[in-house]
Amino acid sequence: MLTGCMHNRRFSSTHLLMMLIVAGLLIKLISLGLFPLFDSTESRYAEIGRKMFELNDWITPWYDYGVPFWAKPPLAFWLTAGSYHLFGVNAFAARVPHFLLGVAILWVIWGWLGPRRPAERLYACVILSISVLFFISMGAVMTDMALALSCILMMRGFWQGMHGPEQSRAKERWLLFIGAGIGLLAKGPIACILTGVPIVLWCLLAGRLQEALRSFPWVRGTLLALAMSLPWYIAAELKTPGFIDYFIVGEHWHRFLTPHWQGDRYGHAHAFPHGAIWLFILIGTLPWSLLLPLFIGWKKPLALRDIHNKARLRQWYFLIWGLSPGIFFTAAANIIWTYALPGLAGLAMLAASWLARRGPARRVVRILAAGMLIVVLGWSAYLATEYREGWGSFSTTRDLVWQYKKEKQPGEPLVGYPFLDYSTEFYTEGKAIKAATEPELEAAMQRGHAYVAMHKTPYKNLPDSFKQRLHVVATHGDYLLLKN
Incomplete structure (x- = not known):
């Protein structure tokens, strides 16, 4: 009798969180077409996709008619332009591909953690989907969600290629390079840097660098990533010469390391104090950055001596991954808060791995449910208020x-x-x-x-x-x- 009651309790808790995840995603999906596109980021990227759709030009994103947009690769614009073909030119069509990229990230987490960790994968999806930065970015017309998807594919491919079931490791290893190809088309070389840094750091701490070098098809995998992305880079440079110099040197060096960079052709550089990325990580992980330490606490802090403990290897991997945007962008001044997005999945999986071992499960579920309700109801109330006031605070025409x-x-x-x-x-x-x-x-x-x-x-x-x-x-x- 007691066993049956406990099973029903776990069943109810699981389904409560599942229902809240689905409800939160549905509310976000339905809202995508209700509010206007923001100037300048959303409207700019939606308009670049519209020009691609109008001109039927799938090589060069156009900032204005006759003015190429060299700041970003085309993947996000391809998705937006393709959506216009299906749904017409409107805000919903512009946003829905980026919403689906967020769903794909949650699906990757769900499959990664697998049925052997049912509570952990559920907690991770809850924590990530309702983190403020992820929830807002999921459906926002930007390039960052495509970058986040490429990063999680690479991070999953490396981990599962090292530690997954023996029969599936070879397939999983190719995810590392497929994700790299996607990342090069989503945001450029920064995608490989944001995953390469945590992977190398983890290998050094764990003493697994030689094993990683032996285990992966680095040459063939790199050729695959280049085969996915390099043809577009060559075509873009041939069509509008000067693209590679501006994109590689300007966007990957000056933008991050040159304060008040004057070479931006499409707006202005964002100047923040050095180290501001850590504040963005803290804000982006709300409400969990407040709720989880306040109500849950940690069972045992991670210590370097635990790095060779098999149960701790994954937690260290998630921690280094989650903090990698902070590590990489600490010295950068020209940043925005979405630069924290590629590491959020790692932090969510780290928190989930701790919570799954904490107990009692009912308390964890209550905290997660409370966080979800705060964000979803807050988002709904915000949109309802803006709708009543005619979207007066929105920067849009x-x-x-x-x-x-x-x-x-x-x-x-x-x-x-x-x-x-x-x-x-x-x-x-x-x-x-x-x-x-x-x-x-x-x-x-x-x-x-x-x-x-x-x-x-x-x-x-x-x-x-x-x-x-x-x-x-x-x-x-x-x-x-x-x-x-």
Whole structure:
């Protein structure tokens, strides 16, 4: 009788967490098309994918018509453009491939830990899926989720190639190189660096470097990764010469190590204090970075003397992997918080391996369920509040463009002054006109009635001669829609 009750309790706890994971993913999926694309990151990448779709150019991502986008490889743009083929050009279509990449990462974790560790794999999926950074990035139009997928494939391929079931090790080893090929197309060489650093560090600590060098098909595997990615790099350089120099030197050296780098062709460098990546890791792992130490504690801290303990090898592997973005980006100033994303899966699996041995299981489940509810309900409440307020705090011109489309007459263009926001380009499907100077704005207005989209600050600085001829049609946050 007691055994049956305990089995039912475990059954109920497992299914409670499964239901919460599914509910959280469904809420995120349904919400993908409800809110507008953010300027500048989401709208910029969604618009680059739209241009790829419109021009049917699958080699060069285009920042603007005639201006190549050399800052990122094409994988994320391929996925976005392919989604437009299926769902049309809209925010949901732009976001859904990146949501599915997040689902794929959870699936990789689920298969990696396998049926021998049912509690551990469930805990890991819960912790990762509701970590603030992962939850927000899952569906955001960026290149970072594709990078995270490539990293977890490489990390799984190495670990399972060393420690997986004997009959499957050979297959798993190829995942390391498949992930590398994906990473080179997702973000570039940084993908191999972010996985190579923790793998080498772990091998040195565990004294397994020689074994790793003997066990993996390094030459054939490297050729496979290059066969997956190098043809695109060559085609991109041939089509727009200068790409490789800018991407390799600029994006992989100056961006991280040159403060206030002035060579960025597509925006501005992000200057943060050195070591800011550790704060981003702490924020990105919320609510768990607060809840787990507060309510659970640790059974036994990791110590270097435990590195050869078989039960501790995996925990050290997950720890070094999880902290590798911090290790690599500590000296970098030009960073953003998504740079912590490739290590989150390692931290989630580390926490899960500890929690699975903690007990009682009911307490662990309550803490995990509480964290999930905090994030999912917080996200839902945030979207509901923004919806009621008309998305006023969002940096986007979506609603202005919709208002323009309702009111415009044939031949009345939409002009962006003094620059064209990415969201304006996206929601007009590239039909908006850019007026960078007052003479260009004057020329657009002299051709007849025109609508003008701009921020409030440039409007304040306009000469009175312009203000007298323009009247406000609509406002949205810091944006104005005017007509002459």
